[in-house]
Structures are given as structure tokens and as C-alpha cells.
Amino acid sequence: MTAYLARERQVAIQAVEQASKLCQAVFNRLVTSSTLTKKDKSPVTIADFGAQAVVNAILAQHFPEDPIVGEEDSKDLQGDTGREMRTKVVDLVNSIGERTMGEEEVLGAIDRGQYAGGATGRHWTLDPIDGTKGFLRGEQYAVCLALIIDGQVRLGVLGCPNLEQTHQPGSDPNSRGVLMVAVDGQGAFQRALTGIKDETRIHASSLSDTTQATFCESVESGHTRHDDSGRIGELLGITRPPVRIDSQCKYAALARGQADVYLRLPTRADYEEKIWDHAAGNIIVREAGGRVGDVTGSPLDFSHGRTLARNRGVVAASAGIFDQVVAAVQRVLGGAEKEE
Numbered sequence: 173m174t175a176y177l178a179r180e181r182q183v184a185i186q187a188v189e190q191a192s193k194l195c196q197a198v199f200n201r202l203v204t205s206s207t208l209t210k211k212d213k214s215p216v217t218i219a220d221f222g223a224q225a226v227v228n229a230i231l232a233q234h235f236p237e238d239p240i241v242g243e244e245d246s247k248d249l250q251g252d253t254g255r256e257m258r259t260k261v262v263d264l265v266n267s268i269g270e271r272t273m274g275e276e277e278v279l280g281a282i283d284r285g286q287y288a289g290g291a292t293g294r295h296w297t298l299d300p301i302d303g304t305k306g307f308l309r310g311e312q313y314a315v316c317l318a319l320i321i322d323g324q325v326r327l328g329v330l331g332c333p334n335l336e337q338t339h340q341p342g343s344d345p346n347s348r349g350v351l352m353v354a355v356d357g358q359g360a361f362q363r364a365l366t367g368i369k370d371e372t373r374i375h376a377s378s379l380s381d382t383t384q385a386t387f388c389e390s391v392e393s394g395h396t397r398h399d400d401s402g403r404i405g406e407l408l409g410i411t412r413p414p415v416r417i418d419s420q421c422k423y424a425a426l427a428r429g430q431a432d433v434y435l436r437l438p439t440r441a442d443y444e445e446k447i448w449d450h451a452a453g454n455i456i457v458r459e460a461g462g463r464v465g466d467v468t469g470s471p472l473d474f475s476h477g478r479t480l481a482r483n484r485g486v487v488a489a490s491a492g493i494f495d496q497v498v499a500a501v502q503r504v505l506g507g508a509e510k511e512e
């Protein structure tokens with residue numbers, strides 16, 4: 173008997189591997205000290221489109237009926253104004269992929285990501301590069317792919333090209349490139365992104381004393397409220413400094429016990445979190461034995477289209493401290509909201 177979602181798991185891994193390879197190639201070829209000083213974002217934009225084209229083309233080949241909720245669309249690659257970028261993206265995809273794709277095919281693959289999402293049937297969700305700012309800094313970013321069935325995340329894969337490998341005892345601490353994968357009910361695993369592909373099961377920490385906890389949160393203060401997480405930390409008696417990591421690598425850190433709490437506190441009342449920013453990380457943390465919810469502790473609801481419209485913010489933590497963390501978040505955010 174084949175395991176639940178075995179084929180989907182294998183295809184999703186292949187797609188994330190290919191897209192991660194493309195992103196690394198772009199970083200090595202195009203991110204230079206000159207693009208960094210000019211704050212030129214074009215390398216990450218090219219990699220973003222290229223990665224979405226590669227993943228969507230692989231999904232279309234194996235699961236042609238499945239719709240995709242992807243972050244990007246081809247608008248900026250159309251017409252005369254898009255020509256230069258379009259040519260670069262098509263060349264890039266063809267330099268990585270196993271088969272040649274024409275311009276129309278590349279744009280068509282990117283635009284398979286326009287699905288509206290929802291509560292019924294199955295669809296994939298893709299963030300071709302999460303942590304665009306981390307990518308440009310040479311720090312953490314992730315290719316994030318998940319399968320949602322009737323509003324529930326059932327499969328998630330994270331490709332983390334710059335994350336340290338910890339899966340083998342005694343492994344070289346300088347080796348980077350990790351892939352994480354989880355299927356509903358089957359546990360969470362990590363392995364090297366390239367090379368030997370043996371999977372190792374991962375577990376969130378078993379902490380029950382919040383004073384020993386390590387936090388992780390976004391690098392950008394526009395994506396979370398660093399001052400409020402400081403107050404929450406004080407309430408929980410946390411003394412260790414927070415770890416700031418870009419992208420869904422925060423969920424990866426939690427899933428393998430390197431951090432115990434991930435806080436994403438809403439910075440704007442009108443911001444709705446995107447499903448592709450959380451779906452893969454969500455199932456990986458849950459299958460590793462952690463818990464994920466919003467600032468009230470309610471589970472994230474992936475059944476309302478392209479955003480988590482019914483949730484505010486995200487709190488993820490080891491199961492033994494999740495309720496205490498949510499209680500502290502409520503005390504601090506409740507107070508902050510009254511002051512406004």
C-alpha cells in the first residue's frame with residue numbers, strides 16, 4: 173500500500189529542489205556588491221518569477237487538474253516594458269530545467285498561480301521565495317510549497333538553501349541547504365537539499381518552562397512588533413535574546429527545536445497574512461509536535477481564499493508552552509489595543 177499523498181510528496185520535493193537550485197544560481201550569478209549598494213532588487217525579482225515558473229510547470233505536468241495559489245503573476249513580464257526581465261527569466265528557467273520552455277509557456281506557468289483558493293477541493297500554495305530581503309542579504313530565505321485539501325494543509329515542503337544542516341551527528345556546521353517535509357499524520361523530516369538525501373525525523377522542543385525559551389521573529393520591524401515581543405518575553409521570564417530570521421525558516425527552526433517560540437504580531441490592522449507565507453511551515457511545525465495559531469491561539473484557517481482573513485498574526489510554539497505564550501500575547505496586545 174502506498175502512503176497517503178506519497179506521489180504528491182515526491183513531486184513537491186522535486187519541484188522545491190529545482191526551484192531552490194535556480195535561486196542559488198541567481199544569487200551566485202547576479203547578487204554582487206554593486207547590486208547591493210544600489211539596493212537593486214532585480215536579482216530577487218528574476219529568481220522569484222523563475223522559481224514560480226519551475227514549480228508550477230512541474231505541478232502542471234504531474235497534477236494538471238490542481239489549481240495553484242502562487243504569490244507572483246506575470247503582469248510585470250508582459251509587453252515591451254517587461255521584455256528585458258522576461259528574457260532574463262526565460263533564459264534562467266532554461267538554464268536550470270530539464271526541458272526547454274518557450275516564453276509563452278513560462279508566462280503561462282507563472283499565471284497558473286492565480287487561483288483564488290477556498291474551502292473545497294484541493295489546491296497548492298506557493299511562495300517561490302519567502303524572505304526576499306533575506307535572499308538579497310545572503311541570509312535565510314525559503315521556497316515554500318504546500319497542498320491544501322478542503323481547507324486543511326495536508327503536505328508542506330520548505331527548501332532552505334542557506335539553513336545550516338543539523339541532520340547528521342557530527343555534520344559540518346558550515347554545510348548549508350536543508351529541505352523539510354511533512355505530510356499529515358506522518359511526522360516532519362529534514363534532509364540535505366543536495367547530495368545524500370536520507371531523511372531524519374525532527375521534533376520541536378519539549379520545553380515546559382518558558383524562562384528557558386528562545387524566541388524567533390522577523391528581521392523586518394514592518395512584519396512584526398519587536399517592542400511588544402520584548403514585553404511578552406518579560407512576562408514569560410525569557411532572558412535569552414530573540415533570534416531574528418527571515419522567512420519560513422523561522423518555522424524550520426522551531427520544528428527542529430532550535431527555537432521555542434515564533435511570534436508574528438500584527439503591525440497594521442488591515443494586513444491579512446498570505447496563505448503562502450504560512451502553509452508549509454504550519455504543517456511542518458505541527459507534525460514536529462509544535463502548535464501554531466493566531467494571536468488568540470485559534471488555529472490558522474486556510475479556507476478563506478488567498479489570505480488568512482479570519483486570523484490576526486501568528487503564534488507558534490512548542491506544545492508544552494503554547495498556551496502560556498498565547499496568554500502573554502493576549503495580555504500585551506490587549507493592553508496595547510486599549511491604549512490606542
Ligand SMILES: Nc1ncnc2c1ncn2[C@@H]1O[C@H](COP(=O)(O)OS(=O)(=O)O)[C@@H](OP(=O)(O)O)[C@H]1O
Nearest residue numbers: 301302303304305390391392394395417418419443
Ligand atoms: N505588514 C506586513 N506584516 C506581515 N507580513 C508582511 C507584511 N508585509 C509583507 N509581509 C510578508 O512578510 C513576508 C516575509 O516575512 P519574514 O518573516 O521573512 O520577514 S522578514 O524578512 O524576516 O522581516 C513577505 O514574504 P515575501 O514577499 O515572500 O518575502 C511578505 O509576504
Ligand SMILES: [Mg+2]
Nearest residue numbers: 299302303449
Ligand atoms: Mg512570503
Ligand SMILES: [Mg+2]
Nearest residue numbers: 243299301302
Ligand atoms: Mg515571496
Ligand SMILES: [Mg+2]
Nearest residue numbers: 243301303304
Ligand atoms: Mg512578496
